[in-house]
Amino acid sequence: MTMQTLLDAITTALGDVPRPVPLHEPYFAGQEWTYVKECLDTGWVSSVGSYVDLFEQKLAKKCGVKHAISVVNGTAALQVMLRLVGVRAGDEVLMPALTFIATANAVSHCNAIPHFVECEKSTLAIDGKKLSDYLEKIAHIKDGDLYNKETGCRIAALVPVHIFGHPADMDALQQVADQYGLPLVADAAESLGSLYKGKPVESYGLCSAVSFNGNKIMTTGGGGAILTNSSDLAAKAKHLTTTAKQPHKWEFVHDEIGYNYRMPNINAAMGCAQLEQLDDFLLAKRKIVDAYSRAFDGVNEASFHKEPDYAHSNYWLNAIVLHDVNERDSTLAALNQAGYICRPIWRLMHRMAMYETCPRMDLSISEEMEARVINIPSSVKHGL
Ligand SMILES: *Cc1c(COP(=O)(O)O)cnc(C)c1O
Numbered sequence: 001m002t003m004q005t006l007l008d009a010i011t012t013a014l015g016d017v018p019r020p021v022p023l024h025e026p027y028f029a030g031q032e033w034t035y036v037k038e039c040l041d042t043g044w045v046s047s048v049g050s051y052v053d054l055f056e057q058k059l060a061k062k063c064g065v066k067h068a069i070s071v072v073n074g075t076a077a078l079q080v081m082l083r084l085v086g087v088r089a090g091d092e093v094l095m096p097a098l099t100f101i102a103t104a105n106a107v108s109h110c111n112a113i114p115h116f117v118e119c120e121k122s123t124l125a126i127d128g129k130k131l132s133d134y135l136e137k138i139a140h141i142k143d144g145d146l147y148n149k150e151t152g153c154r155i156a157a158l159v160p161v162h163i164f165g166h167p168a169d170m171d172a173l174q175q176v177a178d179q180y181g182l183p184l185v186a187d188a189a190e191s192l193g194s195l196y197k198g199k200p201v202e203s204y205g206l207c208s209a210v211s212f213n214g215n216k217i218m219t220t221g222g223g224g225a226i227l228t229n230s231s232d233l234a235a236k237a238k239h240l241t242t243t244a245k246q247p248h249k250w251e252f253v254h255d256e257i258g259y260n261y262r263m264p265n266i267n268a269a270m271g272c273a274q275l276e277q278l279d280d281f282l283l284a285k286r287k288i289v290d291a292y293s294r295a296f297d298g299v300n301e302a303s304f305h306k307e308p309d310y311a312h313s314n315y316w317l318n319a320i321v322l323h324d325v326n327e328r329d330s331t332l333a334a335l336n337q338a339g340y341i342c343r344p345i346w347r348l349m350h351r352m353a354m355y356e357t358c359p360r361m362d363l364s365i366s367e368e369m370e371a372r373v374i375n376i377p378s379s380v381k382h383g384l
Pocket residue numbers: 073074075076099100102103161187189190211212213223224
């Protein structure tokens with residue numbers, strides 16, 4: 001029977017662990033207590049303190065970029081990143097329909113309009129070829145800007161999402177972006193530690209946004225960052241996220257409408273401790289993947305979702321792809337009933353009430369994958 005085979009595979013992979021088994025738990029085995037205590041002891045818990053600078057330096061290095069600007073969460077990082085590359089009110093932003101709601105919300109927070117594009121089966125990320133064919137039909141370039149012929153709106157950016165940590169095909173997407181003069185900026189909320197063609201995936205495109213929410217591969221409690229090689233964009237990001245205040249000994253002069261999005265020092269302290277363990281977390285993830293791959297090898301009902309050939313994924317969240325499009329909900333019910341906290345992939349963006357009327361291309365692959373993908377327990381501790 002289907003359910004029993006799937007249950008057995010998960011049990012074989014994870015071994016005898018207490019249930020319920022969460023989908024993804026944070027793991028604290030480093031200097032978290034020490035660094036956070038230091039913030040409390042010294043009083044530097046809030047918007048000023050040395051851990052913020054330290055965290056940003058270490059993070060930039062890890063991601064192979066020149067600059068990291070830490071902020072309060074991944075959604076804020078996305079919003080600021082979009083604003084930095086010129087997304088304005090009324091513009092459309094190309095982004096996948098298959099993603100977490102925050103990508104679309106960040107576009108909306110810029111008063112822009114999400115324009116949903118199709119994913120490919122292998123990575124679940126944007127399909128460059130289909131996007132290119134689509135833009136060929138619906139878009140035209142006028143005075144150096146790209147416009148949607150159907151809505152008349154400017155198309156201002158292309159935002160791939162590295163789903164579950166698996167890098168989108170950035171070279172293919174960069175080619176589309178270049179062809180149409182679009183800035184390529186990535187939602188890398190899930191992919192910290194992933195490599196694309198041997199280099200950190202965050203080093204591709206103009207900027208990337210990462211998240212340090214409690215369910216991500218490492219956490220600062222809540223947090224996010226903008227990563228870029230551009231010194232100009234980095235300076236603008238810092239300025240915008242810290243109330244756009246001009247430096248002065250005592251005067252409060254703010255030169256545009258900024259945000260209070262700065263990451264507090266106490267969260268950055270936790271981030272420094274977590275970052276020191278990231279390589280161990282990545283190794284642990286590999287062990288879990290090996291165990292799942294072996295356990296699902298030969299299972300007829302589903303396949304284990306693997307990284308593409310060109311990438312080394314952080315495997316943040318593991319997934320299985322059911323072969324039957326009609327079994328997802330009964331499978332979820334059985335797995336959760338057995339104490340394995342499993343979840344469907346996110347409901348597609350164009351099926352949410354607030355995004356129903358947004359422009360979109362044919363999304364049949366996204367719709368098929370929505371019906372087939374299930375996330376299975378992926379906590380670091382299973383691989384230690
Ligand atoms: C987690 C996540 C975000 C948002 O990050 P927060 O820190 O929760 O705001 C954005 N996009 C994707 C794909 C995510 O998984």
